[in-house]
Amino acid sequence: MSTHVLAAGPVGDPTTTVSVFVGFVLMTLYVVYRVSNRNATASDYYVAGGNITGAQNGIALAGDWLSAASFLGVAGAIAVHGYDGFLYSVGFLVAWLLELMLIAELVRNTGRFTMGDVIAYRMKPRPVRAAAANTALVISFFYMVAQMASAGGLVALLLDVQSKFGQALVLVFVGIVMVLYVLIGGMKGTTWVQIIKALLLLVCVTLMAIFLLGKFSYNLSDLLDRAAAHSPLGQGLLQPGAQYGGSQTSRLDFVSLAMAIVLGISCLPHIMMRFYTVPSAREARRSVVWITWTMIIFYLATLFLGYGATALVGSEAIQHAPGKENSAALLLAHRIGGSPLLGVVAAIAFATILAVVAGLTLTASAAFAHDVYANVIKRGKADAESEIRVARLTALVVGVLSTAGGIAAIGQNAAFMVSLALALAASANLPTVLYSLFWRRFNTAGTLWSMYTGLVSSIVLIVFSPAVSGKESSMFPDVDFHWFPLSNPGLVSIPLAFFAGFVGTLFGGKEQDPARQAEMEVRSLTGVGSGLVEPRRD
Amino acid sequence: MTRAPDGSLRSRPGGPKPEPRFGNIAQDSLRRQATSAEPDFTAIRESGDFRSLRRRFRLFMFPMTLLVLAWYFTYAVLGAYAEDFMSARVLGSINVGLLLGLAQFATTALVVLLYGSYVRRRIDPLVDRIRERAEGGPR
Numbered sequence: 001m002s003t004h005v006l007a008a009g010p011v012g013d014p015t016t017t018v019s020v021f022v023g024f025v026l027m028t029l030y031v032v033y034r035v036s037n038r039n040a041t042a043s044d045y046y047v048a049g050g051n052i053t054g055a056q057n058g059i060a061l062a063g064d065w066l067s068a069a070s071f072l073g074v075a076g077a078i079a080v081h082g083y084d085g086f087l088y089s090v091g092f093l094v095a096w097l098l099e100l101m102l103i104a105e106l107v108r109n110t111g112r113f114t115m116g117d118v119i120a121y122r123m124k125p126r127p128v129r130a131a132a133a134n135t136a137l138v139i140s141f142f143y144m145v146a147q148m149a150s151a152g153g154l155v156a157l158l159l160d161v162q163s164k165f166g167q168a169l170v171l172v173f174v175g176i177v178m179v180l181y182v183l184i185g186g187m188k189g190t191t192w193v194q195i196i197k198a199l200l201l202l203v204c205v206t207l208m209a210i211f212l213l214g215k216f217s218y219n220l221s222d223l224l225d226r227a228a229a230h231s232p233l234g235q236g237l238l239q240p241g242a243q244y245g246g247s248q249t250s251r252l253d254f255v256s257l258a259m260a261i262v263l264g265i266s267c268l269p270h271i272m273m274r275f276y277t278v279p280s281a282r283e284a285r286r287s288v289v290w291i292t293w294t295m296i297i298f299y300l301a302t303l304f305l306g307y308g309a310t311a312l313v314g315s316e317a318i319q320h321a322p323g324k325e326n327s328a329a330l331l332l333a334h335r336i337g338g339s340p341l342l343g344v345v346a347a348i349a350f351a352t353i354l355a356v357v358a359g360l361t362l363t364a365s366a367a368f369a370h371d372v373y374a375n376v377i378k379r380g381k382a383d384a385e386s387e388i389r390v391a392r393l394t395a396l397v398v399g400v401l402s403t404a405g406g407i408a409a410i411g412q413n414a415a416f417m418v419s420l421a422l423a424l425a426a427s428a429n430l431p432t433v434l435y436s437l438f439w440r441r442f443n444t445a446g447t448l449w450s451m452y453t454g455l456v457s458s459i460v461l462i463v464f465s466p467a468v469s470g471k472e473s474s475m476f477p478d479v480d481f482h483w484f485p486l487s488n489p490g491l492v493s494i495p496l497a498f499f500a501g502f503v504g505t506l507f508g509g510k511e512q513d514p515a516r517q518a519e520m521e522v523r524s525l526t527g528v529g530s531g532l533v534e535p536r537r538d
Numbered sequence: 539m540t541r542a543p544d545g546s547l548r549s550r551p552g553g554p555k556p557e558p559r560f561g562n563i564a565q566d567s568l569r570r571q572a573t574s575a576e577p578d579f580t581a582i583r584e585s586g587d588f589r590s591l592r593r594r595f596r597l598f599m600f601p602m603t604l605l606v607l608a609w610y611f612t613y614a615v616l617g618a619y620a621e622d623f624m625s626a627r628v629l630g631s632i633n634v635g636l637l638l639g640l641a642q643f644a645t646t647a648l649v650v651l652l653y654g655s656y657v658r659r660r661i662d663p664l665v666d667r668i669r670e671r672a673e674g675g676p677r
Contacts, residue, residue, distance in 0.1 A: 282662070292647075
């Protein structure tokens, strides 16, 4: 039973898709313009003056987190690789518990705009801030390039733009819109784009999942059977090992990926920055609770959508469509609701990319302007006005660079680049954040050792991994310089960074200031001295 | 024009309290300036309240985090190395692996609820008391 999806030609009606999308962009630009009449202080620009409520921030977090890779990518991975793709859903969900219990509230209490604020609290501020800014910029850049590259694939699928030049042109358009969001709206505008997009995405995905289950009379087993029948894997679709089974190395790779996923999310710079937009630690807690409930619904729906795409569209058709795995959710939308639904889902997918890259651009510009410019170059004596000017300029530069990077990376596997960013975040940021919050002896030397070891080791291991060279699926399939067996470095680089932080601290001696240490310990748990006031409710 | 004072500027003595603004997104949560001078953090850290706050925090967060991670990695490692077990069918085509995956969703929801009730009962009242004493008016 084959379906009528053609290998070439646009899926659905490009006019519908484009008009729904342009409608979305115009609407959000209008909202951004309306909400952002005052972006005068650095606090307004970076963190919306800290006046977003917990619920709003929770939804915006969902908007920031649910990137093209975690929406289209996960649905596609489940559709094609079945059970192994499900690991992403579980990991992406469980990771938020770490954020909830160990990070969100303490980070809100100790910092102001960026992650650099937290770790520079009781260390020598200049080298530590420079390190934090470096890791934030590298992580955000990889993340952004992945988003932009998947936008290229989306264009190929929807508008039938096959030429590299045409795709590049669309990416330039995406780049311009995202820089506009950030420059006009600052954090407040970006937040509202993310809220709108997250709500649309959630409603759409949930309705599609309910409809799909309804088609199988709410019998999950029937849905799974039908999916298995339409996949070359057969029953293997429902079992582990389709993608990572077989050799010992690939099993280990599965564990490494699982580790990077669960430990990486809580330390992504653009996720951490969102906690500064709420007025207090308890609102930060509320935002994580909101996003966790949201993620439970979303990833349950994605499970059904992924298997549903295989059941209704078929694995073969998905893999032969332009955009391959990433097109599963779109092909399913087309199958269920024809061109109008496809237009809506595609517009949401585009909006997703816009919202996520806007958040990343803002984070990168904050990392540079607040940490590097204001605190390292100007030694904390920069006036707010010039800091914002630098931040806006950085946003522009970051926009240009990531657009260029995205154009160069068109056709690369977006999920791979995102898992790279997650491994980087888990190795470079997580050990430092945890140590500086919970280990009294941790010092500047430990911070620098840990951050740079994590950053450099994961980049080196990635470069010499089979993901980059030596295999058919690699970035450069024709050359082979790989010596590291795993395609995800997390299993090695994360423990290594923890270890480096420990050893560095022992070598660093006792240079720290006990008063600052006491201040950080008290402030992180209670918020005393942070100037933040817990809203009185109930 | 009054603007919410920046929260990071600690201890501006006698700083003006911001006017409550109607229609603000979070008008009940405008920042308040610390009225007294810099609190004595070392003294707070040594106080009984803070010690028990720290103990209660660590008593819940550390074991729970380890438990969550252990349960998650058990699930991931079973998927990598115990394919036969994970592929065993339970209900129609629903197998152990899928059920364990869905169980992760359920435990995540459970931990969120447990965390919420724990911090409301055991953490927040202590935090309020410590803050009250440290910055709420004259001691």
